Amino acid sequence: MKLTTKILSLLLLAFGLSLNAHAFPDEDVSIVIPYSPGGGFDRAVRAFAPQFGEHLGGEVNVLPRNVPGAGGRRGTTMVYRADPDGYTIGIINLPGFALPRILGEPAEYDLREMTWIGRIEAQAYVLLVSGSSDITSVEDLRQLDEITFTSTGYGSTVLAATQIVASALGLQKKNPIYLAGYSGTSDSLVALVRGDGNAAMAPISSAAKYVESGDLRALAVTGDSSPLEGVPTFAEAGYSELTPLDLQRALAGPPDMDPEVVKVLREAFDKTVKDPKFLDAAQKARMDVVPLDGDATAKSFKESFEFYEKFKADLRNPNAL
Template sequence: MSSKKRRCRHCPSRASNQVMSCRSIGVRCCFLFAALSSLLTGCDPAGDQQLDNATIAIVIPYRPGGGFDRTVRAFAPYFARQLGAGVTVLPENVPGAGGRRGAAKVYRARPDGTTLGIFNLPGFVLPEVLGEKVDYDLRELSWIGRLESQDYVLLISAASELQNLDDVRAADEISFLSTGYGSSVLAATQIIAERLALTDKSPIYLAGYAGTADYLVGLIRGDGNVAVGPVSTSLKYIESGDLRPLAVTGDGSSLPGVPTFTELGFADLAALDLQRSIAGPPGLDAELLTTLREAFLRAVADPEFIATARNARLDLSPLAGAATAAEIEESFTFYETFKTNLKNPNAL
């Protein structure tokens, strides 16, 4: 994600060969802002009186063991450190209804800063875009900052007869492998299929795999012939030579030697990515929100956290709270464009 040749979603006019993207500028600004705020508040991390000795729960809307759980558990101690000595930050798993229970818990929480949550984009955007009944509204949440972001890669098996994107587009039968309906991966797959004009071939969507690793192994086994995976999870299968990457989303390739969709002529797929961001309930007091956002920025700039994140293979791509809120708005606009392509391909 740290590529230097990225077209930015915030400023599409920025040329692809410009040295820095808006996102990387954003990241640098985050660090600069964190450093400045540290200077202004002295060496001791700023604690806010409203949060003195508070216990803050970061709601993970899934069961322990997944990527969200890992991210929050790695981040919580560093966030607590930046909020002041008496503050405790605890991960709290609230699984249920495909994450909606946890999201609703954050949405309905008292806006006192003691209940925050981690949200997956576009995972939590999609039900709203598709008009499903949900007990939250992402646009009303108080966004504290983005932790992770990663691009998608289009994959085929190394044993496949197909060699490149043109072969995939020319193939008679396309069978995509993916997780179930409502997942970010299936939505990304459907969007890519639409843009590559593969929907004309009535592709099979072999959805319902339990996780990313499951369908990538299915691709190696030959259950289907094409899949779209988040770059970090797919990397190990690419490095082992089991899977072959054909193209990546984003403005600059996060996989050396692999072209971006933009370079192959599908520029509107550049914005397709997967993000994990932290938010609190709607109506957080402005001062409290600023405290949380500043602590967030200092935590993500903490070299110890960066080392932990690298170790834990987090796709760290910090973004400040206000920019994260703008990103959410853009996600809605982006996915609304593809709304008609996002219906369940296996609906009875």
């Protein structure tokens, strides 16, 4: 009895397989998260995956898979080297994962070759000072003689953003100190509240609650319009070259994927980012969903890469021994 059931199900399985031989997807798709569970990238994928699975036909699961290590390089390399069959894709930190190549560091992947499926999130950066300081504008900050930025370590997006802002505001000639090495953005913001330094850059979602509580004061935000009341954009403050500075979370697969498979993934992506169920989960996880389709993501990546290339000379490690 049992044996017959087994044989029957095997036969059915074989039949099913032969029918679907060319239809993607017919097995589970995994999304590689190149960080440990708990962070913003992890949260984004976990909110996205269930609905993405539904829109891929509902027959297969989309599995979040944490592959932390080497500041995201391990997981990204894994995606880059994966079979381009669509069953392994990853979430990419833009411009974070492009930085090694811009900085001339070894990286075993090249984001320029990857297949973009779509962007989930985009966040503006905000320039901050302590809420108890006298500095109320970008110009006030520029008048300081000694500037110390609190930041995360070399190779992080926050440090790169800080260096770019310092360069655009003409602060480099004052030899600002980059007090790097805090283990995360929240740490570096608390350090700013404490007074370890006197300015910092941060993605807006990390900074908002400190600005609301009055512990920190926002001086300017990147992007075309300011989500914070009474805070100008950098363009309004006279530094329009800083407008494109942002932090993006996008899905991508390995290079040279089958166009048919890419089409299926992109279609499911576009449906998922409009799905109320996903938007609800995203709101709960405090995500900033600003979706872009695959082609637009590729274009946005290219612009972002060029933007950082432009500031390449400012991005050396300020604390190299």
